[in-house]
Amino acid sequence: MAESLHIAVLMGGWSAEREVSLMSGNGIADALESLGHRVSRVDMDRVVAVTLAGLKPDLVFNALHGTPGEDGTVQGMLDLMGIPYTHSGLVTSVIAIDKQLTKQALVPHGLPMPGGRMVRSEDLYAGDPLPRPYVLKPVNEGSSVGVAIVTAEGNYGNPIGRDVRGPWQEFDELLAEPFIRGRELTTAVLGDQALGVTELKPKNGFYDYDAKYTDGLTEHVFPADIPDDVADACKRIALEAHRLLGCKGASRADFRWDDEQGPDGLFLLEVNTQPGMTPLSLVPEQARHLGIGYEALVQKIVDEALADAGTRA
Known part of the structure; x- marks a missing residue:
């Protein structure tokens, strides 16, 4: 005890x-x-x-x-x-919540992340910042809040309609990234260990906020049915991102994988420093598959926080 x-x-x-x-x-x-x-x-x-x-x-x-x-x-x-x-300290938290700052911290170290750029929402009404399909997302929201996939079919208008509901109505600036076709993968890191790779298969085609937190809307496949070299790459990249950003406790790295390109089609989207701990959350699920129950997981996070506080004191 x-x-x-x-x-x-x-x-x-x-x-x-x-x-x-x-x-x-x-x-x-x-x-x-x-x-x-x-x-x-x-x-x-x-x-x-x-x-x-x-x-x-x-x-x-x-x-x-x-x-x-x-x-x-x-x-x-x-x-x-x-x-x-x-969990993570001040500097890590400031960087990791900002998707653009995260890229600036990780891409120079060779971690694969999508290209893209910041755009003013007002400019979207005049034309596209990238060739369609592309993704628009707030730079510092989690849980897929405010994400829009702009397709060639003009699902939001062409150009985007000023009166059409979307993140451009809520945020002055958005991050525009090329849309990566393929599969949704995620890897949890606990301390110095990458726990595994889960594939997420949303029933509605997009792993949005509702799909993440509504029971039955997303199938979790663990371990993911993917080639060993891709699984190894997910774990290596997730652990390296955790270390480079200075994450503490648990983190979760989210990926898109274009399975037509093999390992070259794997891209890190973001690192979550405060991953969910709900019954549907991925960190507890991966830990459980490795024999770490929910209570033990919580205690491990507490123990690391106390050890880290001791080294800083």
Whole structure:
């Protein structure tokens, strides 16, 4: 039995991923309580620093998704307060949540990522920034929030209609990337180990927010039925990205693989520093297949956070 701690589980907040964070946080809190820890469940709000100062936890388990829990804001607050916390630190969080900064950090080291560029949403109404098909996505949202695939058939108009619903109505700037045909793969990293490769087969053709978090909308195939060299490449790239970005605890690397091109068709899309911990989430699922149950996974993340806090003290 690990040492009993007072752990504040930080969840909820006001990002587009609030409901997923609450599911993750409550699952984590239940696991911590079953492990014998004293748990305070904290729904993120604007006076969370006051709440945490009053609670005086030994550790914060960061179960937030999106801003401000995944972008360095909460990490900076906790650093100032001197409270240890799980998952990645301030600098890593700032870089990894920004898809363009992530490319700038990883591509020079040889990690394959799609090309593309930032575009003003206003300019999309005059013409396409890339040949169709291409993908438009916010630079710093997770869970496929605000992703649009612009096809040759003109599914959003040609040019994109100003009055058509899409991320251009919510964000001033978007990242435009070439659309990579093929298959959706993901690899979880826990500490210094890449856990495996899952293929995601959404029933509606796109692994969007609903497909990720609605039971029955996506088939998870683990281990993915892919060639060994592609699986090995996923694990190598995911682990290297985790190390280069300085990730802590668990991370998850998402890929697209054009299976007509073999290993050369594999592209890293993004690295998630606050991966989901819901019943449908991929990190717990991969860990479970390797014999690491949910409670053990949560304890491993806690242990790494405490060890990291000890080295920084």
